[in-house]
Structure formats: structure tokens, C-alpha cells
Amino acid sequence: MKTAWVLAGHGSHISPETAGLVWSHVDALRALNVADEITAAFWKEMPSFHTVFDSLEATDITIIPLFTAQGYFTQTVIPAEMGLTGAITRRNGKTIRYARTLSEHPYLGHVVIQRIEAAIHLLDTTSEQVAVALIGHSTKRNPDSRKATEDQAEAVRHMGLAREVVALYLDDTPSIADVYELTRAPNLIIVPYFLANGSHTTIDVPRELGLDESRRSEGLTINGRRVYYTQPVGIEDDLRQAIFELAQEAGAPLKSSDFSVGDGLRPSREPKLTASWNHFPTNGLTQLQTFITNNSGIIGQLQITADDVRHVDDSQPAETIIEPDALRRKVRENPFRPLATSNDLPCGWRVETKGDLRRVQAIIETVYPGALGSTTTPANSLDNLLKRQTGRYRDINQVSDSTRKQIIQQVCGHCVRYPAWASNEVNLKHNLLQCPEPCDMWLSTALKTMKGGNEV
Numbered sequence: 001m002k003t004a005w006v007l008a009g010h011g012s013h014i015s016p017e018t019a020g021l022v023w024s025h026v027d028a029l030r031a032l033n034v035a036d037e038i039t040a041a042f043w044k045e046m047p048s049f050h051t052v053f054d055s056l057e058a059t060d061i062t063i064i065p066l067f068t069a070q071g072y073f074t075q076t077v078i079p080a081e082m083g084l085t086g087a088i089t090r091r092n093g094k095t096i097r098y099a100r101t102l103s104e105h106p107y108l109g110h111v112v113i114q115r116i117e118a119a120i121h122l123l124d125t126t127s128e129q130v131a132v133a134l135i136g137h138s139t140k141r142n143p144d145s146r147k148a149t150e151d152q153a154e155a156v157r158h159m160g161l162a163r164e165v166v167a168l169y170l171d172d173t174p175s176i177a178d179v180y181e182l183t184r185a186p187n188l189i190i191v192p193y194f195l196a197n198g199s200h201t202t203i204d205v206p207r208e209l210g211l212d213e214s215r216r217s218e219g220l221t222i223n224g225r226r227v228y229y230t231q232p233v234g235i236e237d238d239l240r241q242a243i244f245e246l247a248q249e250a251g252a253p254l255k256s257s258d259f260s261v262g263d264g265l266r267p268s269r270e271p272k273l274t275a276s277w278n279h280f281p282t283n284g285l286t287q288l289q290t291f292i293t294n295n296s297g298i299i300g301q302l303q304i305t306a307d308d309v310r311h312v313d314d315s316q317p318a319e320t321i322i323e324p325d326a327l328r329r330k331v332r333e334n335p336f337r338p339l340a341t342s343n344d345l346p347c348g349w350r351v352e353t354k355g356d357l358r359r360v361q362a363i364i365e366t367v368y369p370g371a372l373g374s375t376t377t378p379a380n381s382l383d384n385l386l387k388r389q390t391g392r393y394r395d396i397n398q399v400s401d402s403t404r405k406q407i408i409q410q411v412c413g414h415c416v417r418y419p420a421w422a423s424n425e426v427n428l429k430h431n432l433l434q435c436p437e438p439c440d441m442w443l444s445t446a447l448k449t450m451k452g453g454n455e456v
Contacts, residue, residue: 002057002083003253004281005029006035007243007398008049008078009044009195010067011336013444018198018323019045020333024068025240030279032101034244035255038279039369043073044440046340047370049081050388052367055365055373056218056283062097063244067235068108068193069136070101071145072391079446080388089248099250107186108233112152112191113232116161119189123219123228131164132156135205136193138172141391149193163390168199176208180223183283189226276323280362283373288361293374295432299346300368300416303317310350310365313330317350324366327351333365339441341368341416341433371417371433379420380437396446401425407449411442 007026012018019241022040030038040061041052051056054060065074078084081094090098102108114131123130134156136149137344164183169178179188190209192201205352206212210222211229220226224289298305303312310317321327331337337344345367353359364372384402386397399407408426412419417435418428438446 001060001253002058003035003038003255004039005035005247005418006038006052006056006058006063007040007062007066009040009045009061009439010040010073010331011045011338012198013252013441014199014336015197015202017169017202018197019172021196021234024206024325025243027276028237028240029033029243030324031276033279034240035256036091036254036279037143037281039281039365042440043077044444045338046368046439047373048439049078051370051374051377053082054377054436055283055370057281058279059093059282060095060097060253062100062247062250064247064250065101065233065347066195067101068195069104069138069145069148071148072139072142074101075142075144075389080390083202089384092283095248097250097252099246099252101148102239102246105242105246107239108193108386109152111233111236112156112193113159113161115191116137116156116189119228119230120161120187123187123189123226125187127161128163130162130187130189131166131179131185131437132162132189133146133176133179133183134165134167134192134193135201136167136169136172138169140172152193160282170204170208175406177210179209181227186225188225190227191228192230192232194232195239196232197235209226234247241428241453277359277362280358280365281370281373282358282361284375285357285361287293287376288372291432292360298432300341300371302364302367304353304360306355308350308352309360311345313348315328315345317348319349321349321351324362327363329367339370339411339415339439342436343414344414345416368433370414374436375432375434377434377436379423379434381421382438385421385437392447393443395450396443399446399450403449404446407446408441411439411445 006021009019009022019042026038026040026258037056037058041047041049050068067074067079084098087098104232120130134149134153135400136146138146149167153165157165164186166182168179174182192205196202266300292304298312301312303310321330351363386394405425408419408422412428417433420434421437
């Protein structure tokens with residue numbers, strides 16, 4: 001039996017940190033040898049919730065949702081996109097386990113308390129002089145989305161850590177800006193109940209609070225009160241232990257004998273670290289050599305040589321990259337490329353392979369997450385995709401045929417994948433890497449066009 005773990009996160013079109021945090025845990029879990037294949041899946045980035053299974057050969061797959069609330073995404077979006085029927089789904093000879101969310105694990109509650117206690121110490125004040133605001137995302141599409149933040153606020157109240165404790169929301173009521181009316185204590189500690197330093201915690205929340213992002217943790221004075229904005233609750237490496245425990249609780253089998261279900265589900269002994277390019281998705285490996293041979297070693301903007309993988313335009317790349325995380329940062333950040341398959345891949349690097357086809361596959365998977373697995377997936381239609389939608393993307397069915405073709409040219413025309421789902425509508429170059437259905441970048445662009453160019 002082959003096993004896989006999939007860390008499911010939100011992703012972002014604005015900040016690399018949102019999915020970057022998820023990928024950092026994927027890298028660490030790969031090194032720990034907990035499963036045969038370990039990867040991530042996202043709503044906003046690649047691979048998508050719906051297509052991630054195309055990359056996996058495993059017959060026992062565990063999905064661990066990295067969300068701070070049991071709400072709209074974990075109860076509605078992920079099950080719909082992944083075709084889940086409950087905690088365990090069995091189909092096509094595979095067992096798919098769906099773990100509980102991080103909000104249902106005590107880890108985040110411990111971090112919230114640590115954030116508050118550290119802030120009180122830095123402000124050199126007492127609990128009686130402090131108000132605490134926990135900032136959650138929430139959504140009016142699902143009333144359960146706010147419950148995790150409310151529960152955390154109630155726990156802080158129960159512990160007596162502050163004179164006043166309120167829960168506020170980015171996409172619900174009471175709003176973030178209401179904090180100055182709802183609290184009176186001279187010191188205000190703001191705890192963003194988000195996992196990563198993404199666009200919500202670095203842009204949206206500070207803007208609503210009237211904070212200068214560059215000085216957010218200095219204890220600024222606003223409306224005559226000292227305001228301290230903490231780090232989000234998921235940035236520490238020990239979040240990995242909570243992920244491990246949630247997977248084990250869901251029944252995920254462990255690949256390595258270095259782990260056993262014991263006290264706190266911790267490793268039974270110090271685990272042996274494996275090579276950094278191991279435990280990537282492996283579906284399509286048998287076809288990869290044929291793909292390389294038939295396409296003169298070119299896949300997307302990658303050139304596969306006998307000894308390495310590099311940008312197709314690089315004859316003498318200056319930098320040799322050793323680790324997957326370094327390659328991911330190189331091709332994904334500075335500037336941030338939210339669509340991994342956009343045709344603006346950075347140059348100047350190479351990764352040695354020594355002719356190892358598995359290493360080649362892992363490198364391609366790092367640059368183009370999930371793309372190889374979807375190459376032979378039957379094309380889906382836009383109409384079928386929209387039938388899965390429960391949110392605002394449903395409105396895209398109102399887009400006219402001419403506008404749809406325009407968006408295909410705008411988005412797909414700058415992507416190294418061929419839109420197999422729109423093969424009868426547009427005349428784009430047929431590439432080896434096929435796209436079986438519209439990606440989130442396409443859907444967001446379509447919705448933005450419908451809304452008159454406003455960001456969605």
C-alpha cells in the first residue's frame with residue numbers, strides 16, 4: 001500500500017507567505033519520511049483541491065486542512081472540490097481520510113495565550129490594563145466560520161488574561177474597526193487568528209486598524225491608546241506537531257517505523273531524515289521519459305539535460321540550487337508568481353539530477369506543482385466546474401462567449417499549459433502540459449471582469 005499526505009491551504013494571489021507556510025511543512029514532513037508522497041493543495045494556487053489527486057499514486061490518502069476554523073472552506077469547499085463524503089471516503093480503490101482542522105486541536109489555543117502573555121510583558125503592564133481583540137476571517141456564507149475565534153476569545157476571558165476580550169472579523173460583524181468602540185482599556189492587544197504572514201495579516205487587518213505596517217509591533221498610540229499587534233498564530237515550526245497528530249487521529253498509516261502512537265503521538269525515537277528530493281508525488285513517472293524524449297527535453301520553460309534541469313533559455317546558469325525550498329523561492333518569489341505555470345519563469349539557475357528520473361520529476365513538481373499529474377487527466381468543462389461552486393464563482397456562468405474567449409487569451413495565453421478544457425474555443429499553442437479545467441487565476445480574472453475590474 002502506498003500512502004500520501006496532502007496539506008490543504010488557502011493560498012493567495014497577493015502574498016507568497018500564505019502558501020509558503022504550507023510548503024515549508026510539506027518539505028519538513030517529506031524529510032521525516034511519514035508517507036510515500038507528501039504535497040499541498042490550495043484554493044488559490046497550484047495544485048488545486050480538485051486536481052491534486054491526479055499527481056498521486058497512493059491508495060491511502062490523508063487530507064489535513066490547514067485552516068483556523070471549521071467553516072466554509074473545510075465544510076463546503078474542500079469536500080465539494082475533492083469529492084469527499086465524510087471523514088473517510090472510498091472510491092476507485094482508494095481510501096481518502098479527512099482530518100479535523102487546526103481549530104479543533106489545542107495547539108492554536110496555546111499560541112494565542114503565548115501571544116497575549118508576551119505582549120503584556122513587552123508593554124510592561126497588567127491584565128487589568130489590557131483589552132484583547134482576536135481577529136478572525138469568518139464569512140456570512142457559513143455561521144460556523146466564526147465559532148473558532150469566538151471559542152478562543154471565551155477561553156481568554158475564562159483565564160482572566162485581560163479586562164476585556166472581543167472577537168472581530170475581516171468578513172463578518174463586528175468588524176475589525178469596531179475594536180476602538182467595543183473596548184476601553186488603555187492597552188489594546190490585537191491577535192490575528194490566522195496562520196501565516198499573508199496579505200490578510202500584513203495588509204488587510206492593519207489597514208482596518210489604522211496601523212503602520214512597518215511599526216505594527218512597537219506598541220503604537222492610536223486614539224490615545226497603546227496598540228500592540230502580534231504575529232499570527234501559525235508561524236512557528238512546532239505547528240508541525242499538531243499536523244502530525246491530526247493526521248494520526250484521522251487514521252493515517254505511518255511509513256517510517258521511527259514513529260508510533262504513544263504519548264502525544266510523538267516520534268518513538270529521533271527519526272532519520274531522508275533525502276530532500278524524496279516523497280514527492282510520483283504519478284506519471286513511467287510516462288515522463290517519453291515526454292522528455294518526444295519534446296527534445298523541453299517541458300514548459302524547463303530544459304531537461306542529461307545532468308540537470310534549468311531554464312530553457314539558460315546555456316550557462318550562474319546558480320546551482322541544492323534544496324527544493326530554495327528552488328521554490330527562486331521561481332515563486334521576488335516577484336511573487338501566484339500562477340506557477342505563467343510563462344515568466346526566472347532564469348539563472350540549475351538543479352543537478354545526474355540522470356535520476358525521479359529527481360527530474362521532483363524538480364518539475366517543485367516548479368510546476370501538480371502540472372505533470374494533470375497532463376493525462378480528461379478535460380473538464382467550465383460548466384461542470386461551475387456546478388461544483390457554492391460561492392461567488394457561480395456567477396461566472398453569466399460571462400458571454402466573447403468575454404470568455406478574451407479571458408482565455410488573457411490568462412491562458414501567458415501560461416505554459418494548454419487549456420484542454422477550451423480546445424474548441426481558442427487557438428493557442430498545444431503544449432505538453434495540459435490544463436484539464438480553469439484554474440483559480442482564470443476564475444478570479446473572469447469574476448473581476450464581471451465586477452468591472454474590482455479585485456476579488
